[in-house]
Amino acid sequence: MILAGELAAGEHLHEQALATRLGTSRGPVREAIRGLERIGLVVTVVNQGSYVRQVSEAEALELYEIRALLTGQSCAILARTVTPEQRRALRDLAQGMATAHEADDAAGYFALNRQFHEALLGFAGNARAARICGELGNELNLFRRRALSVAQNMRQSNAEHAAMLDAIEAGGPARARAAGERHIRGGKNRFTATRTISEAPDTGDLPQAGPNTARKQDQGRTTNGTIQEAPDPGGRRRPRAAERGGVRPS
Amino acid sequence: MILAGELAAGEHLHEQALATRLGTSRGPVREAIRGLERIGLVVTVVNQGSYVRQVSEAEALELYEIRALLTGQSCAILARTVTPEQRRALRDLAQGMATAHEADDAAGYFALNRQFHEALLGFAGNARAARICGELGNELNLFRRRALSVAQNMRQSNAEHAAMLDAIEAGGPARARAAGERHIRGGKNRFTATRTISEAPDTGDLPQAGPNTARKQDQGRTTNGTIQEAPDPGGRRRPRAAERGGVRPS
DNA sequence: GGACGACTCTTTGTTGACAGAAGACACGTT
DNA sequence: AACGTGTCTTCTGTCAACAAAGAGTCGTCC
Structure with a gap:
């Protein structure tokens, strides 16, 4: 899905959503994400989730x-x-x-x-x-x-x-x-x-947050500690905010 | 553990044993194994388990x-x-x-x-x-x-x-x-x-099976299909046989 | 009016349990 | 005596549920 462009770069990977979409449960999805993380297609932040890798x-x-x-x-x-x-x-x-x-x-x-x-x-x-x-x-x-x-x-x-x-x-x-x-x-x-x-950010139908939305971000400590890259979710982290008010201008 | 030599090349990774040894459950162990599989340190055969990669x-x-x-x-x-x-x-x-x-x-x-x-x-x-x-x-x-x-x-x-x-x-x-x-x-x-x-096989304290123990082996189809490598467990797959009679000479 | 703090909700991390598959052993048959 | 078959055990694959942590929101206080 990442390579096909269904998941945009920087997009948050919602485990439950992926599981239901793939007709399985969260366990296999998590295992797959760990594999993708190791080959660099995905970046994971502890207690926050995984994001499609953004290549600078x-x-x-x-x-x-x-x-x-x-x-x-x-x-x-x-x-x-x-x-x-x-x-x-x-x-x-x-x-x-x-x-x-x-x-x-x-x-x-x-x-x-x-x-x-x-x-x-x-x-x-x-x-x-x-x-x-x-x-x-x-x-x-x-x-x-x-x-x-x-x-x-x-x-x-x-x-x-x-x-x-x-x-x-x-x-x-x-x-x-x-x-x-x-x-x-x-x-x-x-x-x-x-x-x-x-x-130009080509995230398709996703609502896009402003470039400088205040976010804690914790300087992106990943689980394996190799790629200290800021995930920069690009869109919403919690769907609720985006659906209710869209971009919050700082 | 693999890099430190605690797990010999070709050794079978027993998920439950690793989990108890690491003080966790099988889920995190499985996720870690998926990561190791992606970087080539581990080879997985479906319905059979994972083995420490043997590099030819x-x-x-x-x-x-x-x-x-x-x-x-x-x-x-x-x-x-x-x-x-x-x-x-x-x-x-x-x-x-x-x-x-x-x-x-x-x-x-x-x-x-x-x-x-x-x-x-x-x-x-x-x-x-x-x-x-x-x-x-x-x-x-x-x-x-x-x-x-x-x-x-x-x-x-x-x-x-x-x-x-x-x-x-x-x-x-x-x-x-x-x-x-x-x-x-x-x-x-x-x-x-x-x-x-x-x-010379340097598997330490592991009981070593004979080089030609009959085994089905299924020609080692891996989960991601990339490295079609024969796992060759090297030792026992089921502990029972080795503990009871040791190597079965054909 | 603005800032701080508590609360709630969502999502992840983890666990235990269940179903399916594969190998090993034992027995019967040829 | 050797081979095939059946049963059993063990282990993996998967799932649902629980606990913890973070983020957003609302209320209160200055």
């Missing part, structure tokens, strides 16, 4: 850097080890993305893009790196949402994919690595360029 | 590669951005490790080593990379345990730390990156060399 721009840039490294390394490895079947599979995925782009099928494009990167990392033989890269991509989706569905960006991304494959097939490890890193950093730049679009 | 040698090598990349990148960044305070902090940690090595203080050495790498990654400015690297180190500890407490290895590791710092301070990004990668790959080689030592 600085953090997003960090994630891009890690992905660039891992992707570049995978390309470098593939330049030496790629098999004809793998080449064909990657080319097919790239071709599929091109047609999806022409058909203006953003959803299909994203699915294929994910498969492409997953296959690339997987072929390189480091399953764990592939898993990490996928999780980082998930977190990035929390931030960028669909701000990247600009057609121009899709085309540019496709060109970079082709360059990566060319470098893998004929360029040698160093060039392949550079192409891989360039692609991710290109995505990073596209993200930075279109960031202002998603800057 | 191939996986361990993968983890080393990822750490090498991240560490090398951090060194490259630090070569351009390191401040005098950071240099001093890293030098102090390296010096502390040297004295710990001379004093044969393996525990102190490991603690300092962890701090050193944490500080290195942290100074490089990518908090997430630091976190990932730390988690990977935790997982590696599942495997290598204390096979690396050989004095010779400590000395070699110290020399590599010094080389990293030298390269960061005077060598430029490329040399610093190479030094960082060389250190982690050196650890990888030391791990491979001493691997046979830890190969």
